[in-house]
Amino acid sequence: MTRRHLPKVAGAVVLGLVAAAAGLAQPALIGRLIGAIGTDASLVLPIVLVVVLFLVEAALTSTQAYVMGRIGERIVYDVRSALLGRVLSADLRAFGAMRQGDVFARIVTDTSMLKVALSQSVAGIIVDAAMVLGGVVLMLLIDPLLLAVTAGCMTVASLVAFVVARRLRKAAQESRAIMGDFGADLQRALSALSTVKACRAERLEGSRIGGLALSARRSGVKVSALNALLSPSMSIGLQASLAAVIVTGMGRVANGSMNPASLTAFIMYLFYLVTPLVTLFMGIGQLQQGRAAIGRINELAAIEQEQDVLLPRSPQGVVAQSPDDVVASRDTVVYRHFGVDFQRVRFSYQPDEPTLRGVSFSVPARGLTAIVGPSGAGKTTLLQLLMRFHPVRGGRILLNGENIELIPLGVLRGLVGYVQQESTTLRGTIGENLVYGEAHVGPGEVERALWLSGLDELVSSLPRGLHTELGDAGLGLSGGQRQRLAIARMLVRRPSVLLLDEATSNLDSESELKLRQSIRNIAGECTVISVAHRLSTVVDADQIIVLDQGTVRDVGTHQQLLTTSALYQRLTSIQFQDNGRRALPATGKAGE
Structure with a gap:
């Protein structure tokens, strides 16, 4: 250097x-x-x-x-x-x-x-x-x-x-x-300040971080003395x-x-x-x-870097080289329709503790595919592997028939949008959050993304609209509004595949119902894969994948799984019981 x-x-x-x-x-x-x-x-x-x-x-x-x-x-x-x-x-x-x-x-x-x-x-x-x-x-x-x-x-x-x-x-x-330790612990406490206050741990954190500050002072004094x-x-x-x-x-x-x-x-x-x-x-x-x-x-x-193309690319790739190949105009957006195939996918965070054990299933182009299962089944891991946040340890994942390890990261992440369970909202205006990372976004795309995510009425009611300033971590919006903003941020990118990791976790019942309908609308234009902990959000999915202990147990619609999958029956009975242990009806269309 x-x-x-x-x-x-x-x-x-x-x-x-x-x-x-x-x-x-x-x-x-x-x-x-x-x-x-x-x-x-x-x-x-x-x-x-x-x-x-x-x-x-x-x-x-x-x-x-x-x-x-x-x-x-x-x-x-x-x-x-x-x-x-x-x-x-x-x-x-x-x-x-x-x-x-x-x-x-x-x-x-x-x-x-x-x-x-x-x-x-x-x-x-x-x-x-x-x-x-x-x-x-x-x-x-x-x-x-x-x-x-x-x-x-x-x-x-x-x-x-x-x-x-x-x-x-x-x-x-x-x-x-010591200064590195002090900075790390200080950042940890400040980023979780509300939790610190809720647990009345101000004195505990002050004492612990203060101890590191004291160590930093002593080491600094020693350096000054020797100097x-x-x-x-x-x-x-x-x-x-x-x-x-x-x-x-x-x-x-x-x-x-x-x-x-x-x-x-x-x-x-x-x-x-x-x-x-x-x-x-x-x-x-x-x-x-x-x-x-x-x-x-x-x-x-020397920190390990993300590898871009992991395998030699075939002379003629199935996936376009640039996400900008998606046709877009001021008022309309045309999505390409890409299917996804998981073929014997294996992955583990720890060498002796496999998270996914040969997972195989197909996601058709367009439509809503839901992934459900107990906690720790590997649902979120599947989405992160598709985004190539981690490399697969075995098997392969195909996007429109092409191994994602052949696709440059910039192209892959332009084609696949990912909304995490706790998506970050950045300090700045609502508009800046919407177009974050995108140099060319038309007003029509922004309006459509706001409508699909259910944020259009909120933004129009604000005095400054898209120019409304937000604080750190989206201060100024409720949890549900921040989640919808994260979904809208992905939609303006015109993804061919949209991944939702429990996107409705912070929504109330009315907002959830509205977003369910929005997801159905989105699924008519691109492929949507949704990880769901709240099964009420996916009962109208075109396909539901039941995952358990890193393997696919069952595949079907809500109605089919209620009669063929013991695990799905158990999950629905636990979630939808209401005093009288009343399970959700077999039909669960959005809006009913």
């Missing part, structure tokens, strides 16, 4: 090196200026050169800092964009294994540490190291003995600084991990070196083995090394913290 920016980083480093050279030349010129005092030599040129070097160093240093700041921001932008793409394209199972708060922390805060590590620290370390090395060489040319005295004092300080830097990296890694030790360790070494150099140098000046100008230049070089040495080891400390962040970023970047 950073390799593409290396030329710019190199250019900024060159600016810093030129600035360092200008800085290193100043003590030599000042020494010559001091040597010229008391002689007849002109002082104008040395003074002008010193002033020019001051200005050049200041200009180049500020320019280098600005360039590296821009490069750092660009690197962070690129990394965040790449991570966002990886997360949005991640395999759902792999993403579900990660805590969302920790993912948020890695994308937001860890990338900020990356900026410091890759732009400021690396460039600063190179420039400061070059300045230190250059200063040491020039000090060696002035007086090797004084350099040896300086090196003896600085070696001890440097060893201490390296030990502190290594401990700092480990402490930074622990601190980043703070880097600068004093070098400062003490420099002060000791300065004292030793002054005592030794003054003795050498007194016995005539060294002139005052050389001693002045040497001391100035020693002063000039103070800032680059301190910033060098501070940069090393920042780099160690950044390396901890880089490790966490790389872990997120």
